[in-house]
Amino acid sequence: MRHFLSEQDLTADEFRGIIHRGSELRKQWESHSCEPTLPQRVLGMIFEKSSTRTRVSLEAGMTQLGGHAIYLSPDNTQLGRGEPMADTARVLSQMVDAISVRTFSHESLERFAEVCTVPVINALTDLLHPCQLLADMQTYFDHRGDITGKRVAWIGDGNNMCNSYINTAKILGFHLTYACPDGYEPDESIVSAAGNNTSRAASPSEACEQADLIVTDVWASMGQESEQKAREKAFEGYEVNTPMMSVAREDALFMHCLPAHRGEEVSADVIDGAQSVVWEEAGNRLHAQKALLEFLLLES
Ligand code: CP
Ligand code: NVA
Numbered sequence: 001m002r003h004f005l006s007e008q009d010l011t012a013d014e015f016r017g018i019i020h021r022g023s024e025l026r027k028q029w030e031s032h033s034c035e036p037t038l039p040q041r042v043l044g045m046i047f048e049k050s051s052t053r054t055r056v057s058l059e060a061g062m063t064q065l066g067g068h069a070i071y072l073s074p075d076n077t078q079l080g081r082g083e084p085m086a087d088t089a090r091v092l093s094q095m096v097d098a099i100s101v102r103t104f105s106h107e108s109l110e111r112f113a114e115v116c117t118v119p120v121i122n123a124l125t126d127l128l129h130p131c132q133l134l135a136d137m138q139t140y141f142d143h144r145g146d147i148t149g150k151r152v153a154w155i156g157d158g159n160n161m162c163n164s165y166i167n168t169a170k171i172l173g174f175h176l177t178y179a180c181p182d183g184y185e186p187d188e189s190i191v192s193a194a195g196n197n198t199s200r201a202a203s204p205s206e207a208c209e210q211a212d213l214i215v216t217d218v219w220a221s222m223g224q225e226s227e228q229k230a231r232e233k234a235f236e237g238y239e240v241n242t243p244m245m246s247v248a249r250e251d252a253l254f255m256h257c258l259p260a261h262r263g264e265e266v267s268a269d270v271i272d273g274a275q276s277v278v279w280e281e282a283g284n285r286l287h288a289q290k291a292l293l294e295f296l297l298l299e300s
Contacts, residue, residue: 006130216266
């Protein structure tokens with residue numbers, strides 16, 4: 001039994017295997033030839049934060065694979081009335097085949113997984129967003145082939161997405177250059193574990209130089225809404241815009257996990273422009289996570 005709490009829970013071969021299966025599942029979906037590989041399997045989905053893409057992709061994915069998914073939030077379960085996460089984990093483990101959790105603290109997700117006897121999927125914590133990285137990497141591979149040896153620029157907040165990109169750089173062998181304002185750097189232990197696969201640039205345009213892929217995310221993540229104004233000031237000059245894209249390689253791609261704020265972390269002409277693959281990236285959440293569910297429920 002395996003959990004998927006971090007990118008580091010997968011070997012490089014397993015990561016690539018899931019990406020390739022995700023691409024295969026996308027082709028099946030496009031030709032209306034999906035096979036129900038997970039009949040009668042049930043996924044419990046605990047969401048303590050909002051979600052559009054993650055919820056819909058997991059729920060639609062389970063249905064397409066012949067199974068079912070149940071949406072659980074603090075508002076409609078005993079979690080909201082104080083039932084401990086660990087007790088919930090023990091109960092759900094006897095009723096469903098896997099559980100996805102979107103929550104705040106990564107440590108609380110780890111504690112939850114420790115007592116679960118079914119696979120647990122990280123559907124986003126304050127530290128990491130590994131499901132998004134499966135979709136992002138599938139999107140890159142589909143457009144450009146393997147990402148080993150490529151240069152990726154992270155511009156903006158050193159948040160959960162940035163940490164996940166750094167983890168993935170180490171696993172798949174690309175270089176992640178991040179440009180973050182002082183005080184908004186990624187997690188120190190994740191940076192040091194990535195060794196030579198990551199480095200900090202002095203400015204956003206230095207990070208973008210010769211990049212094959214440029215990625216950004218919101219300046220204030222879920223739970224940081226009260227910091228919005230202070231962050232807008234701290235992130236001045238960090239908008240990914242056309243001048244920034246122009247120092248990257250000519251065939252560089254642009255990604256953003258969404259939701260996005262045009263005119264803040266990305267200009268409208270970049271996110272809606274020819275180098276942006278954000279819609280495909282979002283669509284691949286469905287296929288990459290179906291591949292992950294098969295991996296956790298059938299192969300692990
Ligand atoms: N990118 C992402 O995880 O989107 P949601 O918050 O809508 O799930
Ligand atoms: N960094 C963002 C990602 C949303 C998908 C957040 O945590 O809110």
